[in-house]
Amino acid sequence: MGIRKLQTNTSGILDIEGHQIELPVIEGSEGEKGLDIGRLRANTGYVCVDPGFVNTASCLSQITYLDGEKGVLHYRGHPIEDLAENANFLEVSFLLIYGEMPNPTELKQFQNDIAQNSKTTQFISSIGKALPKDTHPMGILSSLMVALSADKPELVKQDLSADERNLAVHHIMAQIKNLTAMCYRVNKGLDFVPSDPGADYVEDFYTMTFKGTEHESLSPVVKDALNTLLILHADHEQNCSTSSVRLVGSSKANPYASIASGINALWGPLHGGANQAVIEMLEQMHADGGGYKKFVEKAKDKNDPFRLMGFGHRVYKNFDPRAQIIKKACDKVLNQLGITDPLLDLAKGLEKEALSDPYFIERKLYPNVDFYSGIIYKALNIPNQMFTAMFALGRLPGWLAQWKEMLEDPKMKIGRPRQIYQGKSLPSEEE
Ligand code: CMC
DSSP states (O other), X not given: OOOEEOOTTOEEEEXXXXXXXXXXXXXXXXXXXXXXXXXXXXXXXXXXXXXXXXXXXXXXXXSEEEETTTTEEEETTEEHHHHHHHOOHHHHHHHHHHSSOOOHHHHXXXXXXXXXXXXXXXXXXXXXXXXXXXXXHHHHHHXXXXXXXXXXXXXXXXXXXXXXXXXXXXXXXXXXHHXXXXXXXXXXXXXXXXXXXXXXXXXXXXXXXXXXSTTOSOOHHHHHHHHHHHHHHSOOSSOHHHHHHHHHHXXXXXXXXXXHHHHHHHTSTTTTTHXXXXXXXXXXXXXXXXXXXXXXXXXXXXXXXXXXXXXXXXXXXXXXXXXXXXXXXXXXXXXXXXXXXXXXXXXXXXXXXXXXXXXXXXXXXXBOHHHHHHHHHHHTTOOGGGHHHHHHHHHXXXXXXXXXXXXXXXXXXXXXXXXXXXXXXOOOTTO
């Protein structure tokens, strides 16, 4: 695996105003091809215009591969279906960050390194306690992530050594589970529960969240479901939040500031915030009498800003493999927990209706990862407002892996796109 640059005689030829310009071709390990336009402006005066970066590869990466046409997703050569079925979240986090599945010794060491960084300081608790009860969990996560920089002032500097980057990885992996649990406790007005350094990662998160409530006992079904959801969220190459982490990190901002930018980007309803928006949409449909056809018509109406939340994806134009795994998991978890949720039937009916509608077929709009995830989170007693924070907990290893990969690239440059200015010109001298 890896990225190889084809022989120098492999290039694309671009014809601009009668001049032929050679652009080197870069090929990925799965056969993807890209034109290297790094010297285009210097050689021709032209830049590329690509709003929304629909056609721009912002980096070379060895972490995650996805083929949106075939519905394929793998982390470092491991199919997502296999990882979701057979691995736990911490193993997958190690795989993403360090490149290989951990052996038992490496996994133990990783667990210990995280455990050693898992204490919540007085300072962080005091900010958490000062937050109003109804603060949105993503606001809590984002503020406290930046505040964590005060816990490790030695990491707030321009260049980090390999050991310091690892310390950042362990500290942030440890702390995000505390912070995500704190979101629940702030919203419920409950005291915080300290982390247990000896506990399994998911169990520790669960206990810090639910201790002292009616949901405090963690069943194997719930633990498995949490591991699956976190694994499915763990990385998704250069999406909006990951690109934000890379962009902010490329200024050599500290790791806390870089990861907080990912949290902020994820909050948006077109990205991670869609999981909360899906449940709210399904609840609205249910309250409205369960007629999903009306909502499909609304989503198709170009004069109505309403979109079918949990549908469509920038890259997947066939099916989102994560959505398929989650749909199955949803049936299994609700079944095992003995829960009947009318929203699940509504979601299935809505999916069927949309998938047979020419509007959705022509535009290749399929359910995405957020379509069914909220229904499982709801079954696990996670409040709607917290769904996106759960996504952030899962996405963290991906952000850290991408941040680390970028900093370790000797060719790293600050991210700084160009623009085409279309505003007023300076007055000419004759005027
Ligand atoms: N409902 C109705 N129409 C849609 C939808 C939708 N959910 N998604 C896209 N379209 C239409 C869109 O109006 C456009 O139609 P036309 O060609 O007639 O103008 C066409 O499909 C292409 O859409 P686009 O907005 O150009 O596509 P994009 O790649 O820029 O946006 C998206 C991708 C995910 C933001 C979009 O599909 C969307 O808003 N979906 C709903 C929000 C959502 O579920 N987000 C979660 C994404 S997956 C997880 C994650 O990233 O966190």
